[in-house]
Amino acid sequence: MTADRAKILGNKTAGIILKILRTFFIIGLCYIFLFPLYYFLVTAFQDPLTARNHVVVWIPSHLTLDNIRLAMDLMNFQTALVQTLMVTVFTTLGLLVSCSLAGYGFARFEFREKKLVFIFVILMIIVPPQTIMIPSFINFINFDFLGIMRLTHWLGLTENPSVSLLRNVWVFILPSIFAMGIRAGLFIFIFRQFFTNLPKELEEAARIDGCGAIKTYFRVIVPLTGPAFITVMLFSLVWHWNDSYVSGLLLDGQTMAGQLNRLFSTFTANIAHVYNMMEMRGGLAAGSLLMISPMLVLYIFLQRYFTESIERAGIVG
Amino acid sequence: MVSKKWRLSLAGRQAWAGRMFLMPFYIGFVAFFAYPLFQSFMLVFQGNVMPRIGGYDAEFVGMANLIHIFTVDLNFTHNMMTTTGQVLWQIPVVLVASIFIALLLNTKFRGRTFVRAVFFLPVIIVTGAVINIMNADSTAAAALSGDVVAAGQIEYTSGIEEFLFSLGLPINFTGRMIIIANSMYNMLWMTGVQVIILLAGLQSISPALYEASAIEGATPWENFFKITLPMMMPIIAVTTVYTIVDSFMDSNNTVMNQILHNARAFNITMAAAMAWTYMVIIAVVLSVIFIMFALANRKLN
Numbered sequence: 001m002t003a004d005r006a007k008i009l010g011n012k013t014a015g016i017i018l019k020i021l022r023t024f025f026i027i028g029l030c031y032i033f034l035f036p037l038y039y040f041l042v043t044a045f046q047d048p049l050t051a052r053n054h055v056v057v058w059i060p061s062h063l064t065l066d067n068i069r070l071a072m073d074l075m076n077f078q079t080a081l082v083q084t085l086m087v088t089v090f091t092t093l094g095l096l097v098s099c100s101l102a103g104y105g106f107a108r109f110e111f112r113e114k115k116l117v118f119i120f121v122i123l124m125i126i127v128p129p130q131t132i133m134i135p136s137f138i139n140f141i142n143f144d145f146l147g148i149m150r151l152t153h154w155l156g157l158t159e160n161p162s163v164s165l166l167r168n169v170w171v172f173i174l175p176s177i178f179a180m181g182i183r184a185g186l187f188i189f190i191f192r193q194f195f196t197n198l199p200k201e202l203e204e205a206a207r208i209d210g211c212g213a214i215k216t217y218f219r220v221i222v223p224l225t226g227p228a229f230i231t232v233m234l235f236s237l238v239w240h241w242n243d244s245y246v247s248g249l250l251l252d253g254q255t256m257a258g259q260l261n262r263l264f265s266t267f268t269a270n271i272a273h274v275y276n277m278m279e280m281r282g283g284l285a286a287g288s289l290l291m292i293s294p295m296l297v298l299y300i301f302l303q304r305y306f307t308e309s310i311e312r313a314g315i316v317g
Numbered sequence: 318m319v320s321k322k323w324r325l326s327l328a329g330r331q332a333w334a335g336r337m338f339l340m341p342f343y344i345g346f347v348a349f350f351a352y353p354l355f356q357s358f359m360l361v362f363q364g365n366v367m368p369r370i371g372g373y374d375a376e377f378v379g380m381a382n383l384i385h386i387f388t389v390d391l392n393f394t395h396n397m398m399t400t401t402g403q404v405l406w407q408i409p410v411v412l413v414a415s416i417f418i419a420l421l422l423n424t425k426f427r428g429r430t431f432v433r434a435v436f437f438l439p440v441i442i443v444t445g446a447v448i449n450i451m452n453a454d455s456t457a458a459a460a461l462s463g464d465v466v467a468a469g470q471i472e473y474t475s476g477i478e479e480f481l482f483s484l485g486l487p488i489n490f491t492g493r494m495i496i497i498a499n500s501m502y503n504m505l506w507m508t509g510v511q512v513i514i515l516l517a518g519l520q521s522i523s524p525a526l527y528e529a530s531a532i533e534g535a536t537p538w539e540n541f542f543k544i545t546l547p548m549m550m551p552i553i554a555v556t557t558v559y560t561i562v563d564s565f566m567d568s569n570n571t572v573m574n575q576i577l578h579n580a581r582a583f584n585i586t587m588a589a590a591m592a593w594t595y596m597v598i599i600a601v602v603l604s605v606i607f608i609m610f611a612l613a614n615r616k617l618n
Contacts, residue, residue, distance in 0.1 A: 025421060026432055032505055033438045036451050102342040109335025110328070117339065120346055126558075127354065128566050128599065130576050130592045134585060135356035136349070144371035146348060162370045178345025188342070213334040235440075242444035245568040249580050260446035264453070284450045292442050299441045303434045 040292075043285035044068060048278035067282035068290070074266055075259040075287055084241060084255045086169045092236040094176030095187055096229060102179050103191025104217055108203070124185030129246055137249055140165040145174070171250040172240070182239050182246060187232045194228035195221065230305045234298070241295055256291050263287045360589035375586075382590035393591060396571040401598055404564045407504065410497055411560050415508040416553070419515035420545075439509030445568035448506060507564070511556045518552030519545070547617050554610045561606065565599050 047062035071077075106118060142162040144150055153161040165171050175181050179188060198221065206216040222229070244257035253262060264287075267280045275283070299306075325333065336343075360366070361382055363375035386393045422433055481491040497504075526544050535543070566573065572595055579588035 022421065022424065022426065026426070029418065029421075029505070030432060030435050032502065033435050037438075037442075039454075098341040098345070101338045105335045105338030105342075109331055109338065111332035111335045114335070117343075120350075124346075124350060126562060126599075126603065128562075128592065128596055130573065130580075130588070131357045131596055132350060132353045134576075134580050134589050134592060135353045135360060137580060138366060138368055138373045138585060139353065139356075139371075141368045142370045142372070146344075147371065150371060175345060175349040177341065178349060179342040180345040180349040213338070217338075238441055244445055245566075245573065245577065248568075248577055257444050257446050260444075260450075264446060264449055268453070281454060284454065288447050288450050291444070292447060295441050299434075299438075303437070306437070 037292075037296075040285045040289045043281055044071075044289045046282065048276075048282045067279075067286035070279070070283045071263065071286035071290060074283070075256075075263050075290070076254075077259075077290065080254060080256050080259045083169060083251065084257075087172045087247070087251070087255065088237055088240045090169070091172045091176040091181055091240050092233055094173060095179065095181055095184055095236050096233060098177055098179035099184060099187040099232065100191045100222070100225075100229070101217075102188045104195050104221060106188070106192045107195035107198075121185045121188050124180075125183070125189065129182065133246055133249055136171075137166070140171055140250065166250065167252050167254065169251075172247075181236075182243055183235075187236065190232055190235075191225075191228055194225050198224060227305060230302060234302055234306055237298065238295055260287050260291050357589050358593065360586050361593050364586055366583075366585045378586075382586050383594070386587060386590050386594065390587075392575060393572075396575055397595065397598065400565075400570045400572045401602075403570075404561070405602070406493070406497065407507075407564050408557065408560050410501075410504050411507050411511065411564070412553070412557060414501075414504055415511035415515055415556065415560075418508055418512045419519055422512065422516055423519045436512060437509060439506050440513065441509075443506055443509060448503065449569065452503070507560075510563070511560060514556050514559065515549070515552060518549050522548045550610070550614060550617060554606075557606055557610070558603065561599070561602055565595075565602075 042060050044067050045063050045065070046060035046067075047064045048067065050060070050062045102121075106114065106121075141164055143165045144162045149158060149163060150161045152158040165174070172181060176184070202220055202224070203216050206220045211219060242257055244253070244255070244261055247253065247255045248258055248261075251258070253259070264284065267275060267283060271277065271280055360375065362377060362379060364378040364381065365376045367374045418436060422429070422436060426432075481494065482488075522545065526548070527540060530540055530544060564570075568574075572591065576588050576591050576595070579585075579591065
């Protein structure tokens, strides 16, 4: 009797200790993920002159927009923003259409080469982007898509037999229409998982009602898989927005991420003789804030759908 | 008669409908993946690249590029060794941290929605540039306030280091532990996507299994090792592959930077040789991991 009671009591204490430990870990980890944001926010709007003051730590005393202005100036902000927005938005649209079509093809149809082609998709996830990027870089200088430009030139429809796409947003948009781009293989994979999990009866019902494959896809499947589209959209927007590697070569780094890298090296190269330490801290924080705030706003609006789609366990299946 | 000859069976029509859905992918795969991949492989053995309409011309030079990057280039071998070493010890740390966070998020507590939203933040924010700035800045702040800063990194752990030394542990081991402890902050920022995948996996485990084990009187510890871990094995494998690919392709690592610099300076063939050498290493690491998981699976079943 007493032994049982002791056991129950012991379990209770263990439970409480575990709860305390868990809370401790959660708060600690939240601090790690939230503090940089808070720090960027404070430092970006703080007067560089007061930053040296040790009394001013958590709450800035003199607010200013100087840091933001300096960062915008050095980052060539307008061009970078327009360029990055074009790349991010149009590439994501292209990938959503093409990758979902491919994912549906893999999930619902049987054909001889399916297994082989799916290995290609896995290959797309594993092969590092730089191997593809290097020859693409030369190909885009005098670009001719499958000989179409040469054909139209020969027919007298276009003036040049090729077009230079380098430093043009089309280097991202054109491949995205054909389901290629940053981590496109992963997107096809995610769509395939979602579509495979859908009940087949819906499509059978649609077919009996006289819907063709394409009509079924647009009328029945797409409206049902909103979470999949939102998940892929968020991933694609974020990864294209944050990419500095592929765009570093193909767009000459004229994107937000590329310019932020450039801002970092500008400051570190000119520290002491052009900018002082405090200006550098303010400028870098302002630059980071400019870079992350659009995605952060988007995330705040979309995170509900995002976590919901994970709840439904669609990704892993 | 003619129309009958052209009419396909139901299976045949299904097959062509599937191919139609995959048509953009087929075109894209050939034009923007398979062909460039073939080209970049050829570039490893080529020199004198000259752009022309619709492509480029190049000469065959044999092994010259590979010999150059391994014997003449002073940085490449060193960069590759350090990067590979770093990634290899990063993988287990990131994995264990992600599993820990995923298990934490899978329990029920107040404010879970908010905490989840916070823990997915790394997915949104993490970019080489921002991480660089965060590191540089915390280092600068630490230097200003008089903390120990060595080789551009803050030594949070000089106390622990002294303690481990005093225990008489081998210096190699202590040094490695200290490096891991110091880079824990960066590692945690690399867990975003992994946590999402693992959490989705945890939620797909049927609750009936846990109910059955509760009736049998299993402890949470037994639950974890007898139910959660075996059920999660395939998902942990996926996460491992993702972590490997992701850490090897981190835009902050020195090999990736060297390849980018060479390509931008139009040293195309050198860049291709480096990229392919690097890819071979990634492939070797991936296949070792594959074999390990296959063996573990066989043991579990």
